[in-house]
Every structure is written in C-alpha cells, then in structure tokens.
Amino acid sequence: MAQETVHKAPIAPTTPARALLSLILPALAVGVVAGLLYLAVSAIAERLEHVLWHTVPRALGIGDYSVLWMFVVLTATGVAVGLVVWKVPGHAGPDPATMSLNAPTLPPLVLPGLLLAAALMLAGGPSLGPENPIIAVNVGLAVWLGTRFVARIPGEAWAALAEAATIGALFGTPVAAALVMSEALAERQMQGRLWDNVFAPLAAGAAGAMTTTLVAHPTFDLGLPPVGRPDWADLLAVLVIAPAGALLGMAGVHAFPYAHGLFQRLRHPMLMLPAGGLVLGALGALGGHLTLFKGLDEVTMLARDPDGWSAGQFALMTVVKLAALIVAASCGFRGGRIFPAVFIGTALGLCAHALVSGVQPAVGVSAGVLGMLLAITRQGWVSLFTAAALVTSPTILALLCIASLPAWLLVTGLPQMQLRADGSAIR
Missing domain, CATH: 1.20.58 (Methane Monooxygenase Hydroxylase; Chain G, domain 1)
Structure with missing residues (x-):
C-alpha cells in the first residue's frame, strides 16, 4: 500500500537571542526620543492654543469661542500653515490626504516644516490629531540618524522602531504599538517568528509609552460608569x-x-x-x-x-x-x-x-x-x-x-x- 506524502508547512526559523539583545539599546533610544519629541510638540501647541483661544480674545474683550473669533483663528491658521507649505523648504511633506500611519521615510529637509505645520494646526483648532506628522518626523529622524551611527541596522528596521515608539507614546501603552506592527507584518511577507519580529518594536513602544507616562501621565479612560455583566x-x-x-x-x-x-x-x-x-x-x-x-x-x-x-x-x-x-x-x-x-x-x-x-x-x-x-x-x-x-x-x-x-x-x-x-x- 503506497504511503501518502504529508506536506507540512515549514517552521519559521527563530532569531538568536544575541541578535535580539543587540536591538534593545537602539530601540530604547528611539522610544525615548520619539516620546520626548511628541511631548515637546504637544506642549508648544498647547501654549500657543491658550494664547490664541484665551489670552488674545480676553484682551480684546470678546468671548474665547465666539463665532467671529472661530472664523478669525481658523482662517488665520490656514494662512499660517499655507505659508509653511508654500515657503518652508520641503513644503511640509507630501499631501496629507495620501498619508497613513505607515509613514514614508522623508528627507531631513522636510521635517522642520512638517513639525511647524503640525504644531500650528494643533493650536489653531482644525479637527486633526498629531499622529501622522509626528510618526513621519520620528521615522525620518530615526532613519537619518540611525543609519549613520549604527549602520548594521537597516533603514526599514529604524523606521519600524520609530513608528512603534511614536504609537506607544501617543497611546501611552506599548500594546497599541505591538498591535499595529503585527497587523503591518501580516500585510507583507514576514521573515521568522512573529514575536522575534515585534521584539524590538515592542521595546521601542514601551520606551515611548513610559516616557509620556512618566512626564505627562496621559490616560484614555473617560471615567464613564463601568459596564457590569453584559446582557x-x-x-x-x-x-x-x-x-x-x-x-x-x-x-x-x-x-x-x-x-x-x-x-x-x-x-x-x-x-x-x-x-x-x-x-x-x-x-x-x-x-x-x-x-x-x-x-x-x-x-x-x-x-x-x-x-x-x-x-x-x-x-x-x-x-x-x-x-x-x-x-x-x-x-x-x-x-x-x-x-x-x-x-x-x-x-x-x-x-x-x-x-x-x-x-x-x-x-x-x-x-x-x-x-x-x-x-x-x-x-x-x-x-x-x-x-x-x-x-x-x-x-x-x-x-x-x-x-x-x-x-x-x-x-x-x-x-x-x-x-x-x-x-x-x-x-
């Protein structure tokens, strides 16, 4: 009786611990820098927001959020960001409608203008968050600096570390970073075991999250009445x-x-x-x-x-x-x-x-x-x-x-x- 040949899926090779250990320090460094950059941009935007929406209108004797003031500040914000996009080198990056969380690696020349445009936007009141531009800036910085000082780590790895670090900083937990990275890995050909692939990004996300947690104490909990046993x-x-x-x-x-x-x-x-x-x-x-x-x-x-x-x-x-x-x-x-x-x-x-x-x-x-x-x-x-x-x-x-x-x-x-x-x- 002929024996049937059973084809088993190949087992993904594991990464040696030594290789993973060599990524910890770069991951932690990227996480701390990404978290501090996010906090710095947020702090600057919040101070400018207070001036635009409270200090100036009160000095003028009008309401903080009067209809007239909304038109003035939001239109002026459009003018300010428009000037950055028009005149600042790099034009604040590509069209944001074409951007996602998986940011392209932008050249260093673009990054200052993108940061300035994001800070002005956050302060001025348009209904957008900081995540896309902050991720793009951190990715650009990490790839630019990382490939120069630690050439053995490729640019794609530096980009993954920066993306995970920024997501960890934004959400205040590395769990979000691990989930995003695992979803990104599932969309392309993944080499090796999942946890080997997310090891360094998880470290970067943890460092980013701890940086914002220790400095700013962010929380997503809305304090709503808890849900008991579902019915x-x-x-x-x-x-x-x-x-x-x-x-x-x-x-x-x-x-x-x-x-x-x-x-x-x-x-x-x-x-x-x-x-x-x-x-x-x-x-x-x-x-x-x-x-x-x-x-x-x-x-x-x-x-x-x-x-x-x-x-x-x-x-x-x-x-x-x-x-x-x-x-x-x-x-x-x-x-x-x-x-x-x-x-x-x-x-x-x-x-x-x-x-x-x-x-x-x-x-x-x-x-x-x-x-x-x-x-x-x-x-x-x-x-x-x-x-x-x-x-x-x-x-x-x-x-x-x-x-x-x-x-x-x-x-x-x-x-x-x-x-x-x-x-x-x-x-």
Whole structure:
C-alpha cells in the first residue's frame, strides 16, 4: 500500500537571542526620543492654543469661542500653515490626504516644516490629531540618524522602531504599538517568528509609552460608569451602534475624494488652506467649540456629563465633527484622523444613549468608536484597542469583538480614507 506524502508547512526559523539583545539599546533610544519629541510638540501647541483661544480674545474683550473669533483663528491658521507649505523648504511633506500611519521615510529637509505645520494646526483648532506628522518626523529622524551611527541596522528596521515608539507614546501603552506592527507584518511577507519580529518594536513602544507616562501621565479612560455583566440589551446595542458608526464613517470616506478634489482646484496652498480654515470656522460656529481641535480633551468633557446634551445636540456634533475631519484632511492641514474619529464615535454613542436610555454610555461610546475607527483607519486591532481603552471594563471586550464582525463586513474591500497621488481612493 503506497504511503501518502504529508506536506507540512515549514517552521519559521527563530532569531538568536544575541541578535535580539543587540536591538534593545537602539530601540530604547528611539522610544525615548520619539516620546520626548511628541511631548515637546504637544506642549508648544498647547501654549500657543491658550494664547490664541484665551489670552488674545480676553484682551480684546470678546468671548474665547465666539463665532467671529472661530472664523478669525481658523482662517488665520490656514494662512499660517499655507505659508509653511508654500515657503518652508520641503513644503511640509507630501499631501496629507495620501498619508497613513505607515509613514514614508522623508528627507531631513522636510521635517522642520512638517513639525511647524503640525504644531500650528494643533493650536489653531482644525479637527486633526498629531499622529501622522509626528510618526513621519520620528521615522525620518530615526532613519537619518540611525543609519549613520549604527549602520548594521537597516533603514526599514529604524523606521519600524520609530513608528512603534511614536504609537506607544501617543497611546501611552506599548500594546497599541505591538498591535499595529503585527497587523503591518501580516500585510507583507514576514521573515521568522512573529514575536522575534515585534521584539524590538515592542521595546521601542514601551520606551515611548513610559516616557509620556512618566512626564505627562496621559490616560484614555473617560471615567464613564463601568459596564457590569453584559446582557442581551448590551449585545443588541453594540450590534446596532458599531455598524451604524461604520456606515457613517464610510459616508465620510466616500465624500473624502470629492472634498479633496474641490480644494485641489484652488491649486495653491495659500488658497486651499485659508479656504479650508474658513469652512472649518463655519462648521465650528454650527457645532460649537467642542467640535474643534483633535478631540481628546473635548471627548473627556462629553464623558463627564453624558446626559448633559440632547440626542439632537449629540447628532449635530457627530455630523459636524465628521465634516470638519473631511475638510481639514482634504484641504492640506497636516494631521491624523484617529483622534477626531474617537470624538465622532463618542458623540454617536452618547446620541444612542440619549435616544434609548437603556443603552449604557460606556457601551454606546465603545461601540460607536469601534465602528467609526474601522471605517476611517481599517486598523482592526487599533480600533478594538482604542474602543476598549476608553472604558475600564474587561467585559466590554467580548461585546466589541462580536460587534466588530458586522462592522468589518461593512467596510472591508471598500475605498479607504487615503488617496493616491492622482486623487483616487485606495482600496
């Protein structure tokens, strides 16, 4: 009787401990520098924000967030960033509509202008976060310096360390960095074992996270009432809210290339960015000052009083913030989309709570954020992690894992909120 040949999948080779140990010091150095750079840019932006939105209007005898002042500051921010994009060497990097978390390695000449444009944006109020430009700057610095001083480590490895370090610093935990890196490795041919590949990035992410934690004590916990033992009502809520968030996010994704095309017709950054600032001023006047800025501080304000606004007010903030994200990302402001998406998902979840009192605020918020982030980022692990991190309740994870399935089916294979150089959406 002929024996059947059994073909077994080859076992991925392991990396010697000595090789991994040699990466620890470079990873820790990148993590600390990335965390300090993020903190420095954030501190400068916060001080400038206080001057623009509090010191100056009070000195002029007008309200901090009056309608007129929103138009003035946001339009002026567009002018300032437009000048940077137009005149500063490197033009603040490529079109931000073409950028994702996986940043390209930019030449050193570009990095100062990109940092300046990001700081001005964060202070001025457009609805974007710091993640994309900060990651791009840290990657550029790490590759530039690392390949010169430690040539045995290739540029791709330095880029991975910088990306993981910055994500760890942004979220205050290396878990987010490990999840992003494992998802990135799954998209390409991975050499060796998974944990061998994420060992050094995890060290960099841990160093970045500890740097921001020790210096600034960041937290994603919104302080919402914890979720107890889940019941059928909670399951039904996440199965409705998460797909609703995904559908709303996809509406924004489909609108993105059209908004980008409209601003591109202006052809010059000194026209595109001031025009975008003017539109953002109008949206801020419509949605209120909570719909300005990257959204994390404003999310905390919403969570302090989840019953403090009506369902209509939450719905208005949800739609206005989504429109502001689309405008800011398409007219040329340098920034990321994760933090504003967290605000949109939070407002959507609290809108569901206001409509149906049986929906627990924590359940509504986490499900809304999950669906919105899946649509905006297509990063499944980051979406789950962020949604769960907002609520200090281990029981929410099972609900979110279930809710992610229908939400993912609504977004996978469809256009993303990232464009090619020709303006077409990436799938």
